Amino acid sequence: MPFSYEYARPALTVDCAVFGLDEQDLQVLLIRRGQEPYEGRWALPGGFVHVDETLDEAALRELEEETGLRKVYLEQLYTFGGIDRDPRERVVTVAYYALVKLSDHKVKAATDAADAAWFDVNDLPELAFDHREIFEVALARLKGKVRYQPIGFELLPRKFTLTQLQRMYETILERKLDKRNFRKKILGMDLLVALDEVQKDVAHRAARLYKFDDRRYRKLVKQGFSFEI
Amino acid sequence: MPFSYEYARPALTVDCAVFGLDEQDLQVLLIRRGQEPYEGRWALPGGFVHVDETLDEAALRELEEETGLRKVYLEQLYTFGGIDRDPRERVVTVAYYALVKLSDHKVKAATDAADAAWFDVNDLPELAFDHREIFEVALARLKGKVRYQPIGFELLPRKFTLTQLQRMYETILERKLDKRNFRKKILGMDLLVALDEVQKDVAHRAARLYKFDDRRYRKLVKQGFSFEI
DNA sequence: TTTCTTGGTGTATGAAATACACCAAGATCG
DNA sequence: CGATCTTGGTGTATTTCATACACCAAGAAA
Numbered sequence: 407m408p409f410s411y412e413y414a415r416p417a418l419t420v421d422c423a424v425f426g427l428d429e430q431d432l433q434v435l436l437i438r439r440g441q442e443p444y445e446g447r448w449a450l451p452g453g454f455v456h457v458d459e460t461l462d463e464a465a466l467r468e469l470e471e472e473t474g475l476r477k478v479y480l481e482q483l484y485t486f487g488g489i490d491r492d493p494r495e496r497v498v499t500v501a502y503y504a505l506v507k508l509s510d511h512k513v514k515a516a517t518d519a520a521d522a523a524w525f526d527v528n529d530l531p532e533l534a535f536d537h538r539e540i541f542e543v544a545l546a547r548l549k550g551k552v553r554y555q556p557i558g559f560e561l562l563p564r565k566f567t568l569t570q571l572q573r574m575y576e577t578i579l580e581r582k583l584d585k586r587n588f589r590k591k592i593l594g595m596d597l598l599v600a601l602d603e604v605q606k607d608v609a610h611r612a613a614r615l616y617k618f619d620d621r622r623y624r625k626l627v628k629q630g631f632s633f634e635i
Numbered sequence: 636m637p638f639s640y641e642y643a644r645p646a647l648t649v650d651c652a653v654f655g656l657d658e659q660d661l662q663v664l665l666i667r668r669g670q671e672p673y674e675g676r677w678a679l680p681g682g683f684v685h686v687d688e689t690l691d692e693a694a695l696r697e698l699e700e701e702t703g704l705r706k707v708y709l710e711q712l713y714t715f716g717g718i719d720r721d722p723r724e725r726v727v728t729v730a731y732y733a734l735v736k737l738s739d740h741k742v743k744a745a746t747d748a749a750d751a752a753w754f755d756v757n758d759l760p761e762l763a764f765d766h767r768e769i770f771e772v773a774l775a776r777l778k779g780k781v782r783y784q785p786i787g788f789e790l791l792p793r794k795f796t797l798t799q800l801q802r803m804y805e806t807i808l809e810r811k812l813d814k815r816n817f818r819k820k821i822l823g824m825d826l827l828v829a830l831d832e833v834q835k836d837v838a839h840r841a842a843r844l845y846k847f848d849d850r851r852y853r854k855l856v857k858q859g860f861s862f863e864i
Numbered sequence: 865t866t867t868c869t870t871g872g873t874g875t876a877t878g879a880a881a882t883a884c885a886c887c888a889a890g891a892t893c894g
Numbered sequence: 895c896g897a898t899c900t901t902g903g904t905g906t907a908t909t910t911c912a913t914a915c916a917c918c919a920a921g922a923a924a
Contacts, residue, residue: 410636414686415644418727457643457725461716485714485729487690496686498647500714500727569901586904587882610900611889798871815873816913839869840920 416487416496420465421452421537423483423501423544424475426508427561431526432577433508434541436533437472438521443493444534450541451522452499465502473522478504479560483544491536503544505560552578553635556597559618567605567613568592575635595633597623645716645725649694650681650766652712652730652773653704655737656790660755661806662737663770665762666701667750672722673763679770680751681728694731702751707733708789712773720765732773734789781807782864785826788847796834796842797821804864824862826852 424435436448451472455464462480469475483501491497508524525531527545530538552558558574559566572588592598599619604612623633653664665677680701684693691709698704712730720726737753754760756774759767781787787803788795801817821827828848833841852862 407639407641409641409643410639411644411646412636412638413683414638415640416647416684416686417640418645418647454642455645455716455727457645458718460718461714461727482713484711485690487684487693487729489687489689498684498690498729500716567902584883585902586884589903590905591881608901609891611891611902613902796871813913813915814871815915818872819874820912837870838922840871840922842871 414496416498417492418455419452419497419499420455420461420468421450421499421501421540422465422469422480422504423450423541424469424473424478424504424506425527425544425548425561426506426524427574427577428508428524428526430577431528433524434527434530435473435475435506435522435524436531438523439534440521447534448523448525448531449534450501450537455500461500462502465500465504469504475504475506478506479557480504483540483547486536486540488536499540501540501544503547505548505557507561507563509563549578549580554633556618556623556633565601565603565615565617567615569613571616579635591635595631597626597633643725645727646721647684648681648726648728649684649690649697650679650728650730650769651694651698651709651733652679652770653698653702653707653733653735654756654773654777654790655735655753656803656806657737657753657755659806660757662753663756663759664702664704664735664751664753665760667752668763669750676763677754677760678763679730679766684729690729691731694729694733698733704733704735707735708786709733712769712776715765715769717765728769730769730773732776734777734786736790736792738792778807778809783862785847785852785862794830794832794844794846796844798842800845808864820864824860826855826862 426433426435435451437451439445439447439449451469453464453468453472455461459467461482465480466476466478469478469480480502481504483503485498485500487498489496491499527541530541532538533541548557552575558571558578561574562570568589571592572583572585575588576583597619598616601615601617603615605615606612627633655662655664664680666680668674668676668678680698682693682697682701684690688696690711694709695705695707698707698709709731710733712732714727714729716727718725720728756770759770761767762770777786781804787800787807790803791799797818800821801812801814804817805812826848827845830844830846832844834844835841856862
């Protein structure tokens with residue numbers, strides 16, 4: 407045991423609630439544990455923080471190792487320090503949440519990682535440790551934050567229709583929005599760029615595609631603009 | 636060195652940005668460091684997390700040990716994990732912010748703790764470690780949160796006047812509010828109880844005192860009410 | 865009793881949120 | 895090839911909420 411300290415130290419981990427958006431509903435990415443404790447249980451991806459990496463780096467590294475995901479939108483959530491979170495010893499975990507474009511990543515996550523799978527947020531299996539609680543906090547944060555910051559776009563493909571956008575908000579906020587009012591509001595913000603392009607392979611009139619103008623958003627924010635759905 | 640581990644572990648600390656409200660302005664409580672590194676510098680109160688206490692417990696304990704403060708409003712802020720935050724070794728810190736009623740605590744903090752003092756948030760000395768950054772994040776959080784949750788009351792005495800309340804918001808948000816509109820709005824929320832009592836010892840007409848009805852607030856929240864200034 | 869300071873009140877205007885329904889486009893099907 | 899079906903796309907009227915704004919009252923001090 408080569409590392410010794412004068413006082414006992416908690417172990418430090420990161421865990422990550424990764425959200426993705428299906429056509430129908432919000433999903434979260436879980437991995438099946440291969441070892442005790444909680445062997446065979448589903449859990450949030452995560453692992454130990456190395457002493458030479460930052461917390462964000464640890465979260466990104468674990469995410470890639472365990473699920474194959476890269477370049478996700480990642481944000482620190484909360485740090486959980488309950489004394490008996492882990493039956494082995496004291497473990498403090500810095501929780502993150504991540505948003506991914508399922509359209510890009512769905513296949514990858516299903517193949518690269520042996521035992522990773524997406525679950526509907528309303529139908530989760532029992533989770534290891536206090537991961538159910540972490541998940542709840544993450545979901546609450548997502549629901550709260552999506553209204554005041556344009557993070558929802560991270561869940562959609564780069565080019566999306568207004569209907570997709572509206573459905574995303576309806577799914578996360580769990581309430582219906584009025585189509586005309588929604589369009590008036592979102593287009594009025596002047597954050598979307600209408601592309602010269604429409605949907606393909608749909609069995610009805612194809613909708614116009616838009617993309618989110620991040621550069622413009624940051625500029626407006628500097629001028630005091632504040633996003634709100 | 637009695638505690639040994641297979642892999643190197645970062646040390647884990649808590650730090651706390653404690654805010655109080657003067658007549659004039661927002662203040663933060665700092666302590667002067669008695670040891671290297673940064674000996675003599677001002678810093679946020681904080682210290683190591685014991686292996687048998689939660690993070691919240693650690694924050695409360697350190698706060699009492701270093702500043703004499705008890706029963707403060709405390710909330711976890713963010714966890715800072717930069718690799719070189721501390722020149723000695725890797726230290727990850729879970730930062731908190733706290734709100735105290737200066738009216739109750741001012742004397743205490745000034746006497747109990749040898750080297751603790753309140754500073755105007757707009758006129759801070761140089762701080763140790765990355766405490767300046769932690770402070771900035773805490774202040775930003777306070778400014779953001781005070782508008783959407785009734786945490787501002789934690790900075791006022793239990794019984795306060797509407798003018799005090801308005802000044803608190805003006806100080807934190809750094810903008811003037813209209814007296815009549817402010818009163819209309821805050822009284823319309825039905826969260827304040829008008830007491831049969833007025834200010835004492837003022838050289839002008841004494842204002843009515845109010846208190847915040849926390850029970851009622853929680854009830855309204857359950858019914859979907861959301862606070863906003 | 866005069867003066868000075870802060871307390872306390874209502875209304876009119878503009879901006880934004882909401883409620884609401886129909887025609888158009890285009891693929892599919894008989 | 896016309897009928898049908900599904901989703902796309904649009905505007906106005908109403909209500910609600912935010913804002914702007916000024917004067918008298920109370921009470922202590924001079």
